[in-house]
Amino acid sequence: MPRRSFLPLAVLALVAGCGTGTTASPSAAPSPTQDKAYMIQAAKADCMKTKGFRYVPYVYRLKLSEQDTKPFDYATEKASRSKYGFGIFIGLGPDKTPDPDPEADPNVAIVTNLSPAQSSAYKKAAENxxxxxxxxxxxxxxxxxxxxxxxxxxxxQRLWKRELDGDPKLVQLASDMGDCLTGKGYRVTATNPVAMHEWALQTVQRDLLGRHKTMTSDGDGATFRPITIPPDEARRKLNKEIKLALDDLECGKQFYPAFLPKWTKLERRVYDEFGMI
Structure with a gap:
């Protein structure tokens, strides 16, 4: 399956909802450094108990393959994108096979078994x-x-602006990537580093996904729901996605290796600070 680490976080979220190979697993216990995400979940479970509800501490973690953890490699990326694009439409056709996920969030089953009134009360308590x-x-x-x-x-956003969009080397590489994409006939409205990193996602959403949505919110987080696209449309859009992914890679082959390590480090830093995934 396609490598995930070159995609913006929003694409990772979208792909996770489409059954394309990225799965989640819960943390069974706090890490030695007292992982904040687990601590929040444990405190939430205690709070829910006082309100008369059962809640199982659950921390969403992306399972990354060995390929995902390696440095950005052009040849590997090209081989992956040539087959899967960004890994979105490959999982939206009628022949898609949902990935088994024995470690899925156990709280989904808990809510499913509640009456409508209980479910509403549960969700309100969960957010509180x-x-x-x-x-x-x-x-x-x-x-x-x-x-x-x-x-x-x-x-x-503040860190991105200061440490990524303010990095002269990244600014130049992003500008070069934007010029390359414009030369290939694509619409590029901003060429700062963060914008160039998000360009592929925004283009897929605008030009390919369109009316197809995979994420809703119930007030206590995002809820993913799989969608199915007619086979002819899925194949047509996959072919367009592959072309877009390859053009993005070709134009960004100097940009991505310099940008991604810094972007990932900042994201992890903030998510650790706030106790998120």
Whole structure:
């Protein structure tokens, strides 16, 4: 399956909802460094218990293959993208096979077995508890689930602007990538490093995904729902996705190796600070 690490986080989220090979696993116990994400989940479970609900501490973790953890390699990326594109439409046709995930979130089954009234009360309690837990563990003045993620996003945006968009080498490489894509006939509206990293995702969403949506929100986080596209449309869009992915790779073959390590480090730093995935 395609390598994941070159994709923006939003693509990873989208792909995770499409059954294309990326799975999740829960943390069974805190890490030796007292992982904040698990601590928040444990505190949430305690809070839910006081409200009369069962909740199992669960931390979403992307399972990365050995290929995912290796440095960016042009030849490997080209081979992967030539077959899978970004790994999106390959998983949306009627012949897709859902990946078995024996370690899926156990709380889904808990909510499924509740009555509509109980489910509504459960979800309300869950948001209140995760907010309380996030405050307790991180010390952040969190007001809601969306506020929690919003605060993390604001911190990340500031770091991106300062440490990525402010890096002269990355600025030049991103500008060169933008010129290359423009020369291939693509629309590029911004060439700062972060914008160039997000360019492929935005183009796929605008020109290929369109009306097809894979993520909704129930107030306590994102809910992924698989979709199926007619076979002719899925194949047609996969071919376009592959071409886009290869052009993106060709134009970004100097940019990505310089950008990705720094971007990943910043993302991990903020998510650790806020106790997220």
């Amino acid at each position: 508890c995760v907010v309380q837990a996030a405050r307790q563990v991180t010390g952040k003045n969190v007001k809601s689930w969306s506020d929690w993620y919003g605060q993390a996003g604001e911190v990340l």
